[in-house]
Amino acid sequence: MTAAQYQDSSASRLGMAALRGAASYIVPLGVIAVIWQIASLFFPPFLFPSLVDVFWRFISIVTDWSQFVDVLATVLRILAGLAGAFLIGALLAVLMARSRLAHDFLSPALTLFQGIPALSWVVFAIIWFHGIESRIFFIMVMTTLPAFSFQVLGALQGMSRDLTEMVMSFRPSRAKLFTAMIIPAILPDILTAWKVNLGNASRVVVVAELVGATGGVGYQLLQQQQVFDMAGALAWTLQLVVFVLVVQAILTLIEKIAFRYRAVSERAL
Amino acid sequence: MTTNDIEKTAISLEKVSKVFGKAGAGAFTAVDTLDLQVAQGQMLALLGKTGCGKSTIFNMIAGLTEPTKGSVTVDGHDPFRQFDAFRGKMAIVFQGDRLLPWRTAIENVELGLEILGKSNDERRAIAERWLETLGLRGHENDYPHALSGGMRQRVSIARAFATNEPFSALDEMTARKLRAEFVKLVKENGKTAVFITHSINEALEIGDRIVVLKRPANIAIDVLLTPEAKAEKQEVIRGQIQSVLAA
Numbered sequence: 471m472t473a474a475q476y477q478d479s480s481a482s483r484l485g486m487a488a489l490r491g492a493a494s495y496i497v498p499l500g501v502i503a504v505i506w507q508i509a510s511l512f513f514p515p516f517l518f519p520s521l522v523d524v525f526w527r528f529i530s531i532v533t534d535w536s537q538f539v540d541v542l543a544t545v546l547r548i549l550a551g552l553a554g555a556f557l558i559g560a561l562l563a564v565l566m567a568r569s570r571l572a573h574d575f576l577s578p579a580l581t582l583f584q585g586i587p588a589l590s591w592v593v594f595a596i597i598w599f600h601g602i603e604s605r606i607f608f609i610m611v612m613t614t615l616p617a618f619s620f621q622v623l624g625a626l627q628g629m630s631r632d633l634t635e636m637v638m639s640f641r642p643s644r645a646k647l648f649t650a651m652i653i654p655a656i657l658p659d660i661l662t663a664w665k666v667n668l669g670n671a672s673r674v675v676v677v678a679e680l681v682g683a684t685g686g687v688g689y690q691l692l693q694q695q696q697v698f699d700m701a702g703a704l705a706w707t708l709q710l711v712v713f714v715l716v717v718q719a720i721l722t723l724i725e726k727i728a729f730r731y732r733a734v735s736e737r738a739l
Numbered sequence: 740m741t742t743n744d745i746e747k748t749a750i751s752l753e754k755v756s757k758v759f760g761k762a763g764a765g766a767f768t769a770v771d772t773l774d775l776q777v778a779q780g781q782m783l784a785l786l787g788k789t790g791c792g793k794s795t796i797f798n799m800i801a802g803l804t805e806p807t808k809g810s811v812t813v814d815g816h817d818p819f820r821q822f823d824a825f826r827g828k829m830a831i832v833f834q835g836d837r838l839l840p841w842r843t844a845i846e847n848v849e850l851g852l853e854i855l856g857k858s859n860d861e862r863r864a865i866a867e868r869w870l871e872t873l874g875l876r877g878h879e880n881d882y883p884h885a886l887s888g889g890m891r892q893r894v895s896i897a898r899a900f901a902t903n904e905p906f907s908a909l910d911e912m913t914a915r916k917l918r919a920e921f922v923k924l925v926k927e928n929g930k931t932a933v934f935i936t937h938s939i940n941e942a943l944e945i946g947d948r949i950v951v952l953k954r955p956a957n958i959a960i961d962v963l964l965t966p967e968a969k970a971e972k973q974e975v976i977r978g979q980i981q982s983v984l985a986a
Contacts, residue, residue, distance in 0.1 A: 636837040639801055640851045640902070641826035650850065654841040731841045733884035 519701035527705035537690075541709045544679065544687040547603075548671045548713075551610020552664065558611065559618030566619070567626040576619070584616040588674045592681050602683055609678040614667045621666075625659030626652070657728060665721055672714050749931040750777035750800060755809035757795050769795040771955040772809065777948075782925060783933045784946030788984055791954040793935045800933060801831055827855045830899035832921060836891035838883040844894045845870060845879040851902035862901075869897035873920065893920075900924055939980050943973055951983050959983040 509518040531537045562580070566573040591612045595605040629652065637651045679688025687706050694702035757770040769792040777783050787793050798804035799811050802818030802825060811817065816824050830851065838847045845866045852862035870879055873893040883891055922945050925932045936942050942949045943964070951960035960983055962968070962976055 632833070632835060632837050633839060635803055636831070636833060637839075637850070638803060639829070639831045640854045641802075641823050642854045646854055650853065651839070654839070729841075731843075731882040731884070733882075 516698040516700050519704065523701045524704045524708070527701050528708050531705055531709060540685050540690050541687060541713070543685050544675055544710065545713055547606050547610065547679070547686065548668070548675050551607055551675070552614060552667055552671050554607060555611045555614040555618050555667070556660075556664070559615050560622045562615075562619045563622035563626060566623050580616040580619050583612060586612075588613050588677050592678060595678075596681060605681070606675070606678045606683065610671060610675060613674045614671055617667055617670070618663055621659055621663035622656065625656035628659070629655045658725075661721055661725055661728075665718060668714055668717055668721075672710050676710070747779045748776045749779040749781070749814060750783075750933065751775070751810075751812045752796070752799070752806075753810050753812075755796075755799065755806045755811055757792070757799065757804065758807045768955045770799075770806070771957050773957055775950065775958065777931060777933060779931055780929055781931055782922065782945060782947045784942035784949045785933060785935045785952065786939065786942045786949055786980065786984075787937065787952035788954065789937060791952045793937075793952060796952075797933070797935050801829065827851070827902050830902055832896055832899045836883070836888075836895040838891055838894055838898075840883050843880045843882055844875060844886065844890075847883070847894055848897045848901050850898060855902060865901050866897070869901045870894070872924075873897050896921055896924070900928065939977055939984070942980075943969070943977065949976070949980070951980050953983060953986070 503521060506518060507521050510520045512518075515523070531541065562576055566576050588609065591609045592605075595608045599605045599608060633655070634651060637647060642650060675686075676688040676691060679686040680692055683689045687710050690706045691703055694700075694706060752773050752775040755770055755773045755775075756768065759767045759769060773796070775796075785793050785796065795804060799806050800813060800818060802813075802822050805819045811819070813825065813829065818825055818829070838844075839850070842850070845863070848866035848869055849862045852865060857865070867879065870876060873896060875890060875893055875897070878886060878890060883894070886894065921934075934945065936945075946964055948963050949960065950958055953959040960976075960979055962979075964976075968976070
């Protein structure tokens with residue numbers, strides 16, 4: 471086999487793998503959609519609305535600014551909460567990595583936080599805070615903070631000692647050590663942490679918005695529930711799902727660009 | 740000939756001990772009251788069995804480990820306490836290539852120059868020159884995973900020499916040809932170098948001084964290898980080293 475033939479067969483194998491990957495998502499979703507659509511023929515719309523109705527409700531939310539602003543509010547709450555949790559979590563992780571005392575104190579506290587249900591944080595937030603936005607921000611931060619802290623800590627502790635010693639042998643400044651070694655070394659884990667926490671945050675934000683918010687996807691879901699509008703509930707839920715998918719796609723794109731240095735084996739998992 | 744003949748000391752270890760772990764049963768003495776001086780421009784081969792403390796000495800000279808007792812000085816300064824003072828003055832070629840996987844070959848060579856604050860153009864020109872010297876022209880933009888083991892080791896040598904520091908330290912290197920290139924570059928650039936090995940042949944071939952260590956790191960044999968000594972007494976020295984290593 472010539473090199474050109476080998477490359478062609480490699481490309482076709484990769485193409486087939488991509489098709490199989492796409493099919494593995496599309497086929498199950500398609501099956502569920504078909505079952506739902508059939509059910510909509512036999513049940514009332516408040517139980518199983520037609521997917522066509524759901525689609526048009528979805529479009530109407532996206533195209534109507536007065537409704538879309540609620541989606542944006544939720545998106546901003548998710549991003550603000552994640553950013554806050556990431557910054558605080560990264561700071562705590564650095565403290566834990568540098569000091570045994572800090573680690574021994576913070577690690578059990580964060581583990582404890584991890585065990586507290588999101589709904590409990592909602593109750594605490596209502597008691598402790600007056601403003602709606604501060605309540606939601608607090609809930610978002612507290613529910614995603616432990617995961618960010620432990621994931622960044624794991625990344626810092628997993629850094630190659632050999633590579634760190636090599637960089638240190640050139641006597642870098644703290645800033646240079648950070649940009650040349652620490653950030654590139656922990657970036658893969660940070661992006662994974664964002665991907666994982668994004669899903670968690672999108673679930674928690676709805677719960678947080680149910681309590682006192684006057685806008686947002688959670689608030690709108692509450693409205694749909696009160697009028698038994700299943701098509702509306704699905705359309706609003708899909709807004710969040712699409713947001714998560716878009717951000718996940720952006721993070722994947724960043725990974726592809728930032729980690730192009732990685733060798734890819736054809737036998738890789 | 741002994742180290743008493745040395746005129747100007749570049750690296751000095753005086754009564755240096757290194758103990759790992761807390762005092763008591765768990766403590767491990769890696770280096771025990773070691774005295775060692777390395778002359779400027781000298782190529783010292785540090786020889787000893789695995790676990791005799793060679794790497795600990797190497798790390799103390801590099802300023803990566805602090806001695807428990809005694810003093811280590813390089814060019815009159817403490818490499819651990821005055822860590823930043825050695826920026827651009829000391830480079831290490833490690834046993835493994837230790838290339839940063841997220842940097843291309845040329846970006847790896849530029850690392851030390853970046854830390855020294857050289858301009859983009861200057862460091863690019865220096866890095867290109869060193870990669871060319873080591874036969875890596877055309878591979879500047881390859882990531883480490885795309886390079887062979889030998890090429891990666893050459894990049895690591897280029898990275899060490901690019902900053903033009905007067906002291907070099909070489910951890911065990913397996914490729915004979917690369918060792919020869921390293922020695923040539925050290926001599927051509929008038930550097931003081933310490934290299935670690937557990938091969939007698941390698942020490943005799945490269946070093947102009949051999950120090951054989953016994954566990955915990957202390958000097959068993961210290962011999963200067965002049966060209967005459969290499970020609971006339973090589974087998975005698977080899978026998979002495981073998982008897983120490985066999986003990």
